Amino acid sequence: MILAVAGGKGGIGKTLVATSLTLANSPLQFLDCDVEEPNGHFFLRPRIRKTEAVSIPVPRFRKWKGEVCPAAADFCRYGALAAVGEDMLVFPELCVACGGCFLLCPAGTLEPVDYQVGVVKKAVARSGIEYIGGELKVGSQRTTEVIRAVKDSLDPGRETVIDCPPGSGRPVLEAIRGSDFCLLVTEPTPFGLHDLRGNKKLLDILRVPGGVVINRSGTGYDGIQRWCREENLPVLAEIPFDRKLAAAAARGRTLTDYNPDWVPRLRELRETIKTKL
């Protein structure tokens, strides 16, 4: 089973839920796909044994092979390639690796070269967790390429938990795609409901079944439960608001570290999810 954990905004508790669920049911495989701001390692404390580069093919102009090709530069919507006088300038940080320039140039004048956009780190973390985490290079915008590289590294024979990036945009789509189930973490506020709606739409498009975890519950707002009933979206767990838990999480402690009662509850949550596949 591949279980994705997503949520509308940063700080809603995605990583807390994903790492706690992984620990309680270990040994599982954990994928940190929040590559713009990965933080699963704060909770799981992996010992990195392998770091692999993630690269995209960007063009390099081979002057000695042929003429400058203005058509290719003109084609590039991102301005990553410029035809100036006798030369073609490449701005690899702007390249999205669409490959269009290679098709428009006479054979051989542009050659693809690797340009690093991030890394994938592999490790064994506590409780025998197989940890695979992506990190986007600072300044790069090739988020989905790094997420894809993380997902390509997973061992399909092992049960997996994916910590997704926040929001309902393209990187989240890439992280959830191919999962068997997705837990949506939210909070009992109108903001939480707004983001949850977006996440639910994304799951419908991807045809991935979902369930909701309400974090910081017990604050009096029942809009999430009402909407979930209308949408037939099961609320599978609630984490009561607790300032001490928030402080513990900020120090890298999971739900199971904070209170061992969470271990049987999170094992049960996994069993419940399995019945919904």
Next chain:
Amino acid sequence: MKVVVSSTGPELSSTTDPRFGRCSYFVVVETETMEAKAHSNTSRTAMGGAGIQAGQFVASLGAEAVITGNVGPNAARVLSAAGVKVFTGAAGTVEEAVKNFQAGQLNQTSSATVSAHAGMGGGR
């Protein structure tokens, strides 16, 4: 000589635009006759690489120099490769900027005077 001024409007009386890649217009001025021709800057709303696209466009106009407020690193690289001189610190109208340029009051630069993306959000 033929110079290109980054401008907020198409006239000699228009105010110069401190941004290069994301300016509204490029006004081509023949300095001997003060004859002007404006081109709207299609790279202005580019997601990224505005300076690079604008630099190629300006180079294709056959101008010897660019007069602007500031220039970013990518545009500077394109203009320098194209052999177009860059003069920064332009202010006032297009006409005033050209006069200041002729009087030698603008700074010639071969490198960026602002960081990448400085022209996003209005350049303020």
